[in-house]
Amino acid sequence: MDESDKKMLRRAGKRITSQRMLVLEAIREGGGHLDADEIYRRAKLQAPRLSLSTVYRTINTLKEAGMIEELHLGEEHHHYELRDAKVHHHFVCQNCGRVVEFEWPFSEQLLRDLGEKYDFELTEIHLDLVGYCAECRRKKTNRNA
């Protein structure tokens, strides 16, 4: 956790604690869409007494501070990722659950227009594509053959 992270927490009126640094590090290192339990397991390696409820509370804190984003990828639990990472979207395989990230040049102008037309102020865009990944498609084909 570097200075800019700490600054964001302070700006949100939150204290800097070792647990918060660990959780953020775990999410940063995790490389996208980790769930609470994965974050917990990773962070616990550095601090065995860390509790799962602290992880949940920290996730909320980081969300409030605008540092991470919550994903709803269709599974029963939530996933989290850093907010400053490059804007990207998610493809989820409905067969094996694999998540692939992809970029798509969303037109800023288009979004502004949409927001204006429907009269709301946008803060997040979630584009999720659902379908079959290459591997599962291959299996499906074989099955039908």
Next chain:
Amino acid sequence: MDESDKKMLRRAGKRITSQRMLVLEAIREGGGHLDADEIYRRAKLQAPRLSLSTVYRTINTLKEAGMIEELHLGEEHHHYELRDAKVHHHFVCQNCGRVVEFEWPFSEQLLRDLGEKYDFELTEIHLDLVGYCAECRRKKTNRNA
């Protein structure tokens, strides 16, 4: 529930039951994004002995038959809506939770290209916009003033 609904269930190898008809009717009448409990409460009006687990099992059945779609709008529970309705997306107000549906002419060509580029077969597109609705934005502005 009309003949075409029954046909879809039969095609999926499912039986026609009064509970399934009721649940589908509740979703159809509900006008988009109902959660399991709302569906339960609505359907229960017609059949007081209906159980919540039957609603959940029916939701799964209808999903398998391709008749309804599951939404992940950021709340802790899922929402469901008819699959045959016009393609649309959702705006969710992060303050009050209100959901507004909107249409957006997704380029079919673009989607095909995306699927090809990343090598997956698309079946669903979920575009969810998060932000502040007109009303909440007004309140926010007043608060800051």
Next chain:
DNA sequence: ATTTCTGCAAAAGGTTTGCAAAGCG
């Protein structure tokens, strides 16, 4: 008649909360 489906109650996730002790500013 056979097989699927339902209702009930209990279990199983994931997430939140109350409280006393510990830690940050």
Next chain:
DNA sequence: CGCTTTGCAAACCTTTTGCAGAAAT
């Protein structure tokens, strides 16, 4: 030091499951 945050255990809420009886084909 005062107030926030943590760890633990228990509670909570949504969703799933086992089983015996009921309904559909």
